[in-house]
Amino acid sequence: MPMANILVVEDDEVFSQLLSMHLEDLEHTPSVANSLAQARKLLMEITPDLILLDQQLPDGFGMDLLKEIKAEKDAPPVIMVTGVSDNTLVIEAMKVGAYDFVRKPMDELELDTTLANALQSHRLSRKVHAISKTTGEVVTLNQIVGKSPQITHLLKTIGSVAASDASVLITGESGTGKEVVARAIHHHSERTGLFLPVNCSAIVENLLESELFGHEKGSFTGADRRKLGKFELAAEGTLFLDELGELxxxxxxxxxxxxxxxxxxxxxxxxxLHTSTRIIAATNRKLQAMVDDGRFREDLFYRLNVVNIALPPLRERMEDLPLLIEHLLRKINQRLHTHAEKISEAAWTRMNNYDWPGNVRELENVLTRAAVLCRDDTITPGLLGLVEEQHAPAPPGNKDGNEPELVSLDEIEKRHVGKILEYTRWHKGNACEILGISRPALERRIKKYGFDHSLKN
Ligand SMILES: Nc1ncnc2c1ncn2[C@@H]1O[C@H](COP(=O)(O)OP(=O)(O)OP(=O)(O)O)[C@@H](O)[C@H]1O
Ligand SMILES: [Mg+2]
Structure with missing residues (x-):
């Protein structure tokens, strides 16, 4: 990579110095501005090949400078840098035309790759599509919470597709946030109409047809007047087709x-009738498999799947768990006037070890229940109602499918026999039947492991 002039706009002196040194190691020529004012002044003197721009600056926001830079012709690529986990900013910055986004603390390798890509693309003078739109609003109710690489990537994708009219297909397990993402795309788009969700599985076929397209008076029994469908109602807005696989x-x-x-x-x-409604669809089914066995039209699949957003399950981004818990508890406390503010160490461990098959929705349900049952301000493990066997049908002693639990066979036998006794409520005949052992064999184990019925009840 040939050397480049790089402008670093950053008020933290230690950080900007480290960054400069790193850039020099890569044989680039860095210049540093500590404020927006300094950056503006420098930009009149030099023409950088790339700008690294911090969001929080003493005299304003990096975002404002980004807009100014991007309003110019042949603007250099701008990589936004932030320490704040402001996810709305990532989306807006991408929309305004930021090349990419890196979070502090910075991963050097990631930074190097991003720099190389940005310089490369600038050299090929790829047109950066700049849409300037000033919006002060923040998605508060349906905010996308998280700081994992998967969520950062998601925010960037939302930012880059929001302003276009392209159809989007959102896939992901249930409760991963498909609707939240669809709403965010609409919110950050230039669309003037409504965001209207339609659940394709909830209604029978002919009602669904009328729901989507409307009906004329007298078109079927009970149609006593004309009804407008969602396509007409959404007009210049966005139609969200949920559970698309059921269409x-x-x-x-x-x-x-x-x-x-x-x-x-x-x-x-x-x-x-004509419509320019944008379509965002979502499904938790494997649509490609449905296409393969003829249950879903291939042509429609390709039309809808122009942009595919695959949402990661919660268990693959557990680093987001603390932020999500904080966000959801705030939301729950506000809505239900509860006061659950803390999570005990043990409850935290339980939640962290659980694999959340129902994803964020399940997390929200578990926290809601716990908040309601909570006597003081702390959630304890008992309030979570997370019985692992119920949700995670994992082989014994193997919670996440990778790491074997390091316990003896005896220990596993003890746990299993104990569980079966509980399950049969100490009906020894039934327990023997399930365990496939004789009555004396069961008695021996009860004695060996010191199980005591009277202690249980
Ligand atoms: N990244 C996130 N940040 C904050 N809240 C989230 C996030 N993802 C999901 N949620 C919350 O989790 C709940 C479920 O989200 P949503 O309804 O969008 O999921 P879904 O994928 O449509 O689920 P389903 O398939 O069950 O319909 C909502 O209350 C939503 O606010
Ligand atoms: Mg949904």
């Missing part, structure tokens, strides 16, 4: 037509 084949054809031609008719109507 019946007949309606798949009609939806395809909307995507291809932007036209449709109300049920029982003859007038052809």
């Amino acid at each position: 019946p084949l007949g309606l798949q054809a009609k939806l395809l037509r909307v995507l291809q031609e932007g036209t449709f008719e109300r049920v029982g109507g003859t007038e052809t």
Whole structure:
């Protein structure tokens, strides 16, 4: 990579010095500005090939300078740097045309790769699409919380697709935040209309058709007046097709037509209507597999899957757990007037070891229950109701499928026999049946492990 002039806009002197040294090691020429004012002044004198821009500066926000820079022709790539976990900022910065985003503390390798990519793309003078839009609002209710690499990547994707009209297909296990993401895309778009969700699985086919496209008076029994469908109501907005995998084949054809031609008719109507509603769809099913066995139209799949956003399950981004808990508890306490503010060490361990098959939604449910049952301000493990066997059908002693639990066979036998006795409520005949051992064999084990029925009840 040939050397480049790099402007570092950063008020933390230690950090900017370290960064300069690192850039010099890479044979670049750094210049440093400690404030927006200094950066503006420097930009009149030099033309950097790249700018590393901090968000929090003594005299304002990096975001403001980013907008100014991007309003110029042939603006250099700007990499935003922030220590604050402000996720709305990531989305907005990407929309305004930031090349990329790095968080402090910075990973050197990540920074080097990002720098190399940015300089490369600038050299190829790829057009950076700059959309300047000033919005002060913040998504508070449905904020996307997290600082894991997966969430950072997600925010960047949202920022880059928000302003376009491209269809988006969001996939992910249930409770991973598909609807939150769909709302965020709409919120950050330039769309003036409404965000309207339609659940494709909730209603029978002909009602769903009328829900989507509307119907004329008298088109079926009970249709006593004209009804507008979601496509008409959303107009210049966004239609969110939830549970897309459940869309019946007949309606798949009609939806395809909307995507291809932007036209449709109300049920029982003859007038052809036009729409420019944007479509965001979501599913927790494997659509590709459904395409393969003919349950989902391939052409529709490709039309909807222009941009695919695959949401990671919570267990793959457990570093976000503390932030999520904090965010959700705040939300729950506000809504239900509860006072659960702390998590005991043991409850935390329990939550951290659990694998959350129902993802963020399950986390929210567990916390809601705990907050309601909580007597003081601290959530203890008993309030969580997380019985591992219930949710995680993992082989014994193997909680996450990778690491074997280092215990003896005796220990496993002890636990298992104990569980079965509890399950059968000490009906020894049934316990023997399940365990496949004789009555004396069971008695021997009860004695060996010191199980005592009277202690249990
Ligand atoms: N990254 C996140 N940050 C904050 N809250 C989140 C996040 N992801 C999900 N949630 C919350 O979790 C709950 C479930 O999210 P959402 O309804 O978007 O999930 P979903 O993928 O549509 O789930 P389902 O498949 O069950 O419909 C919501 O209350 C949402 O606010
Ligand atoms: Mg959903």
